[in-house]
Amino acid sequence: MSRQDEIRELARVALSTGRVDYFIGWREAYNPSEVVPAFVDEPDSVDQLVWNDLCAHNLTTFLKRKMNDRPNAKVGICVKGCDSRTLVALMQENLVDRERLYVVGVPCDGLVDRRKLEKEFSDEIIDITTSNGTVSVTTHQGLTRDFPKADYLLAACGWCRYKNAVYADDVAGPPAEEADRHAKPVWTDVEAFEALSDGERDAMLEEIFATCIRCFACINVCPVCYCWDQCVNRSRRPELVSQKVDAKGNLVFQMVHMLHVAGRCPSCGACDRACPVEIPLSLLHRKMNKEIYDMFEFEPGAKLDEMPVFQCFKIEDAFGD
Amino acid sequence: MTIKYLAQDQLAAFLAHLAERARVVAPISEDGVVLFRNWEPGRQVDLEVLLAKQAPKEFMFPQTEEYLKFSYRMDTPVVDESAPPAGASDDGQVEAALPHEVIEVQAENAAPAQIIFGLRPCDARGFVQMDQVFGGYGGFYFDPLYNAKREATTLLAVTCRDPRSTCFCTAIGGCPAGHEGVDALFTQVDGGFTVEPLTEKGEAATDFAALRDASEGEAAEAAEVKVQATTRVDVPFEIDGVRDNLKANFEGTSWQDLCLRCISCGTCTYVCPSCYCFSVNDSLVETKGERYRVWDNCFNPTYTLETSGHNPREKKVNRFRNRFSHKFWYYQDKYDSLLCSGCGRCIMHCPTRIDIREVLRVMGAPAGVPEAAGAASNSAELPATDGKEA
Amino acid sequence: MAETMSGAAAGKKRLTAADVVPGASTARAGKLGGNPYLPEICTVREIIQETPNIRTFRLTFDDPEVQKSFSFLPGQVGQFGVFGVGESTFAITSRPSETEYIQFSVMKAGEVTSAIHQLSLGDKAGVRAPMGCGFPVEAWKGKRILYVMGGIGSAALKATIEYTIEHRVDYEGISILYGATAPENFTYQYDIDQWQKRDDIDLTLTIDRECDGWQCDVGLVPHVLERMNPTPENTIAITCGPPIMIKFALMSFKKLGFSDEQTYTTLEKRMKCGIGICGRCNVGPKYVCVDGPVFSLAELRELPDEL
Secondary structure (H helix, E strand, O other), X not given: OOHHHHHHHHHHHHHHOXXXXXXXXXXXXXXXXXXXXXXXXXHHHHHHEOOOOOOOOOHHHHHOOOOOOOOOOOEEEEEOHHHHHHHHHHHHOOOOOHHHEEEEEOXXXXXXXXXXXXXXXXXXXXXXXXXXXXXXXXXXXXXXXXXXXXXXXXXXXXXXXXXXXXXXXXXXXXXXXXXXXXXXXXXHHHHHHHOOOHHHHHHHHHHHHHOOOOOOHHHHHOOOOOXXXXXXXXXXXXXXXXXXXXXXXXXXXXXXXXXXXXXXXXXXXXXXXXXXXXXXXXXXXXXXXXXXXXXXXXXXXXXXXXXXXXXXXXXXXXXXX | OOOEEEEHHHHHHHHHHHHOOOEEEEEEEEOOEEEEEEOOOOOOOOOOOOOOOOOHHHHOOOOEEEEEEEEEEEEOOOOOOOOOOOXXXXXXXXXXXXXXXXXXXXXXXXXXXXXXXXXXXXXHHHHHHHHHHHEOHHHOOEOHHHHHHHHOEEEEEEOOOOOOOOOOHHHHOOOOOOOOXXXXXXXXXXXXXXXXXXXXXXXXXXXXXXXXXXOHHHHHHHHHHHHHHHHOOOOOOOOOOHHHHHHHOOOOOHHHHHOOOOOOOOHHHHHOOOOOOEEEEEEEXXXXXXXXXXXXXXXXXXXXXXXXXXXXXXXXXXXXXXXXHHHHHHHHHHHOOOOOOOOOHHHHHOOOOOOHHHHHHHHOOOOOOOOOOOOOOOHHHOOOOOOOOO | OOOOOOOOOOXXXXXXXXXXXXXXXXXXXXXXXXXOOOOEEEEEEEEEEEEOOEEEEEEEEOOHHHHHHOOOOOOOEEEEEEOXXXXXEEEEOXXXXXXXXXXXXXXXXXXXXXXXXXXXXOOEEEEEEEEOEOOOOOOOOOOEEEEEEEOOHHHHHHHHHHHHHHOHHHOOEEEEEEEEOOHHHOOXXXXXXXXHHOOOOEEEEEEOOOOOOOOOEEOOHHHHHHHHOOOOOXXXXXXXXXXXXXXXXXXXXXXXXXXXXXXXEEOOXXXXXXXOOOOOOEEOOEXXXXXXXXXXXXXXXXXXXXX
């Protein structure tokens, strides 16, 4: 059975036995190259669920409060390794009711970066299929080109050490082989950023945040951002972040988001993928996570029985230098 | 107005000519991201990608726009010792002249000449649709900020040779070679563009030596490009009846299903050529400040939040319902115009690809849902301190 | 190729920047002749502490021409604000015949109202007025007018009450039912005293609970209203107050036989521009700022249920 079939079967059983009222997975949108979150409430409808190299969405954001408000519903959900860490972060803070959750872990060998592929074409992409390490892309006007998947992985997948979910009730198929979770994480992209001079870094940040349109997509798609109308970035009394949309204000806006998710953000990359103007938000979050790792050797959302690092302290904690 | 022709290798010279008299803005790619940016000689206009990530509405309607500047000071009147004291009481005591507050307020409205080259007919149509609300038609208020920029801007659109699967302009009265709002229409043909000035502004902008009359063959090719493009635009729903059905389906339960994967951000609104809602805030540092308007969106959870704490659109599903109802029913009722030009940007950029075509197919179709009860009769829903479902 | 020049453009004149006087507010140059975002600068001349959290402000326009020519219809509102903090919508509560000042009554509740409450005599404020639609007092001539209000709801009806009292002969009757939680929470005590002295106004004051020294009625407004048992015959019923009071008052009107066409109220919403452009204060296709804030129940029934 393929993982896709495993997911469908687990969902079908969970729905027909009443273990869940609805099941969250992924499905195709208006063409096979676009995959979106799926909400299935009938066992007969599980065939819409897919599992392929485009299933990037972190579905745990739909468990947070005020997103879909069905407070007493039992929910089934698919999580990849990265997604499971935001789920664990929500659990560590008692923000999801484990009793009403059915978690299907989906082992993952890495997903394709659709945006990187888009830049290879000026025409619209309407189909993406992968097999045996090759990604086949078809455009609206009928052009097809192949690419080696290894060169078009999502950046986050390139250094992933959590190919299997850290929390799951059932797993869709055999586990994926993963790098040693105890080995030091890879931070090459962050190191390149750190190597920039102050002036270069300021210029880079100014340039990228000039295009930010304050749409809040990054904030709303983030599974651990749940303040909604109480968000510091929206505060009126007092006004804490200027509501004027300019590069400086936008950088402050993003820093507020970053610092508020610090310790709970595993750099899943959902913010990055949601940003309509392609600001490299993941890079900044990974920089933040590198700092946290260097200070506390803590990886957010990795272990359910850990407290989030900024919700507790130990006497031995490093105090910075 | 005759059809002209501009050779591809003359495009840069043409834009440079325009740039002498106005700011020129065009779709330009940087790191693979196409946005409308300032054009300068040497920059490449990208017309291969159909749509820039954002519509060019920020040039008529900036995202942040300071429209009042003010400064406070204290005025202490000078007392003339030699003159008889004004306001002296009977026993000769002088009333102190008290300091009082003075404020200077100035309206700002910068509108330098600008030319937008390379927008699509759907983008231009978005401006025409926004004109209804900003334009001071038929007794509605006139917005001087938008209109000053609108009058100072020339729109040079380029026909969509290869529409996307997400386009649906023809379903709602538009066209890949549409003229609504367009000052001059450029169509890519072999070796260059045919150029059709459609308004006085278009004539003025295309008054350039390198533009010669188009040959019959070039004109015919352009006509063929337009016909081909138009036939390839999808018609995903029937627009007739959508308004009435949205009204009838206001209480329909399908809204809840349609909005499940919506994350209630503002992406669709901000990339849209015709969404225009905004907020107003003041900024004050010591004695100087501004009042500015800034783009807002009806998915913002505080959009309708009242000081009392009551929020008529506390729930995501109500905010979701409002956007589509505004664009295809409320705006229609008020201004006799749709508020959508079928560009499909909302579909392309929505983080979860909420599909406006799907929403309209479902909620814009008769669904057998009973006519929604009117506001006042549903007394159970009148404001209370509820709505906190978390 | 479908081209529809639709919209409000069809057959209607479109203004251009040349039609608008630069730098003039709409108070100075008319609704369509000025910049509707530009406030008139006003000075605070008098502050009356109505109740512990409600103050009435009397302002004069700094521009004497504007002060002289300013007029408004009963029920219209204005955007009253402090430069540097913001504006909010308030009913104009001065008499429409008042020429010396413009008056707003403000309950301290949020960002802008708190800043307004910090204004002192002589301080500067911004006013954009008049806005919105007023009550159809002309059409009501010859009818009995029944005002039912609670708390700060009196502000929404004050100007209209004063207008109909001033034109008393044009109306068959005026009845006012005003409820407050306690005796100190009535606004406009000084005007209430005058109304009580008149024998051509039917005035009922009520408080929620018994209180020493209180001579008038006791009971919640809707209960007292039903006790009064007013006839719907040739009568217009208007209500304004806290949402819960409006809800039950409307139910009482219905019980007493008032039709939707005879019943009026005012709506409030979060507002920003006040001129029907920024998009947020809508109920369905209607904007509360320009199509309201006055609505009859018949009009409300046509609107989607999203109050």
